[in-house]
Amino acid sequence: MRKINCRNIRREIEEARSADFLSAAARSHLEVCAACGTLSRQQIKLRAILSSLETVEAPGDFDYRVRSRLAAEKRMGTRVLLFTNFSFGAGFAAVAAVLLLIGSAFIFVSFRTSSNPAVADGKQNAPPPSVTTGPGEKAAPINATTPDHIQVAEVQKGNEPRSIDSGRSPQRSLPKALEPRREIAGVRTPRRFGTLDQTQMGARVDRLADSYPTAAFPINASYQPLKLSVDDSRGTSRTISLPSVSFGSQRTLSQTSSPLIASARDTW
């Protein structure tokens, strides 16, 4: 019974503007009920604090600023009317972001594909990799069908590729200058363990003749052998004949028999 009474009295305390507006029954209850009395005192203090909050005043130029805003709205006129009810929600922004992401991904993929046409065209359309040996010579195709069987084109008279079965990994068996460079083919492995189809790439061709133009190096050396006589002061003398020194290019150009062989016949 007393609980119900307390509840009613507290409701009255809450709704009353001040303690002066409380009924006589409520006042008599507050004299005997400590809990309700405490609540009433706290309520009075709280209201006093809240009502004592000083009023914040608007700045002096408030009227002027309101007029300025109204004038600005009038100037904008139709533009304001057009965009007043046109707002973008969060859902619309999310859809726009997804569309933008898909579009940028598509552009990125197409850009990457166009930068490597050999990969884009496929195996049938890719030109077979070849090694050219000179300006007038025909390119020799390389048939790289098995990973361990690599043919290396050598610059020889016949221009026929010589087969080398190295038994080692193809990367290591190749000379460094002939190793296929991924940058040339425009293919980069995106990850560490990415695969690279080397059959789709053209072999690198180094034209040394273009890089280093041939030049004649004349060597003024006689084809006569060097003869050296040695006398041992007891009447005995010996003649040492050293063969003439020649280089490979000289031998090729002279088209003669080797002076080394000729000189070695009857001397020493």
Place this chain on the structure above:
Amino acid sequence: MDTLTTIDINFSAALRHEVVADPTSDHALLEATRTGDEDAFAELVGRYRNPITNYIYRMTSDYDGAVDLAQETFVRVYRAAERYQTTYAFSTYIYRIATNLAISELRKRKRRKLVSLSGFFQARDGGEPEEFNPPDLKPLPDTELVDAERRNAVQRAISTLPEKYRAPLILRDVEGKSYEDISRILETSEGTIKSRISRARGFLREKMTAYL
């Protein structure tokens, strides 16, 4: 709660005539504003600029933002003057606009999580940030010092209230509005308003035990 621009309930013709008959009443001034009387609108602004600024400031705890929103309130009143119907008191109408703007601002702040100076002074209990109050070095008498500290504590406590409790409490205990007016401003039943005010006071009592 969307921003209100009109009140759609019709007003009886006799009462309307009675209200507008007084040339200094709010309704009469708004009627004059409709016809293009700029001075009448200036008079309305002069009457309500301080109460509206104060109310929005108590809601948002941001003076500059409160001044901006108060200006926006008057701009909306002017813009909707043609559609205004003198159904309720003009104060109810303008307080409703101000309430909606303040609540919209509070929700925007929650969404944006704005980094402000007050953000560096988060409440210990994880509530809303406490207001930044640099110490005033001017010597104050003890009573003034205690009062100032108490006012700051009240403002901090109010700013931690949920918006549905904050608005009715401020309207009742700071602005001194009746339950009937508050229920019209907030478009909520009187019983709900009483219940919310009671809960808001209980929350403030807990927060301000040291000052009570």
